[in-house]
Amino acid sequence: MIRDRLPAPILYISPYFEERRDEYYAALQGVREHGDLESWLTLFLDAVATQAVDAVGRAEQLTDLRERYRTTVQETTRSAANQLVDLAFEQPVLTARLVERRLDVARPSALAALRTLADLGILAEAADGPRGQLRWRAPEILNVLIAERTSSGRRRSRRCGTVAARPSSRRPELMRLRRSAAPPIEPIDCFPS
Numbered sequence: 001m002i003r004d005r006l007p008a009p010i011l012y013i014s015p016y017f018e019e020r021r022d023e024y025y026a027a028l029q030g031v032r033e034h035g036d037l038e039s040w041l042t043l044f045l046d047a048v049a050t051q052a053v054d055a056v057g058r059a060e061q062l063t064d065l066r067e068r069y070r071t072t073v074q075e076t077t078r079s080a081a082n083q084l085v086d087l088a089f090e091q092p093v094l095t096a097r098l099v100e101r102r103l104d105v106a107r108p109s110a111l112a113a114l115r116t117l118a119d120l121g122i123l124a125e126a127a128d129g130p131r132g133q134l135r136w137r138a139p140e141i142l143n144v145l146i147a148e149r150t151s152s153g154r155r156r157s158r159r160c161g162t163v164a165a166r167p168s169s170r171r172p173e174l175m176r177l178r179r180s181a182a183p184p185i186e187p188i189d190c191f192p193s
Contacts, residue, residue, distance in 0.1 A: 011055055016047040061144045062089065069122050080105050081116040088123065092138040092145065 017024045020043075027043045030036035069085045083103050084094075091098065099110035114136050117123040123136040 013047040013051045081113040084113045088138045092141040094136045
């Protein structure tokens with residue numbers, strides 16, 4: 001990031017330490033009181049390794065999901081909805097105004113693309129945003145991004161929050177993605193019917 005090689009950090013070790021808060025503070029105290037740097041370094045390196053595996057697993061899941069979405073949309077339409085798939089991975093909560101601006105399309109095309117992805121189950125129309133602006137969310141993408149790893153190594157999804165949803169007319173069930181590099185994420189439905 002300092003040399004503009006990464007736009008953002010891709011390895012978050014804070015969740016590892018938050019889950020092992022007592023162990024983390026004990027290791028820090030050991031360094032301070034007894035000079036036991038080895039225990040703290042061991043814990044830190046375990047955090048880096050664990051979170052690196054988690055990051056790779058999430059990246060693979062997102063890549064697989066993007067390819068599945070691309071295939072589904074390409075088989076369905078030739079509209080701006082195809083470009084919208086990639087935008088949903090950059091910005092999993094979308095508005096028509098954002099789609100207009102980012103894809104350089106007129107409002108009717110932006111709305112049509114959003115509704116196409118909603119009909120395919122890729123997006124879900126969410127509660128109105130500020131000033132009554134409609135928003136769409138990509139629940140499967142959000143599930144991959146917000147899932148937390150438990151001490152058993154499995155992932156669980158955090159609560160998405162309470163959002164009044166408008167279900168799509170054709171919404172397939174959320175699919176469990178399984179990869180050998182990381183334990184599966186158990187999806188949650190952030191948009192109950």
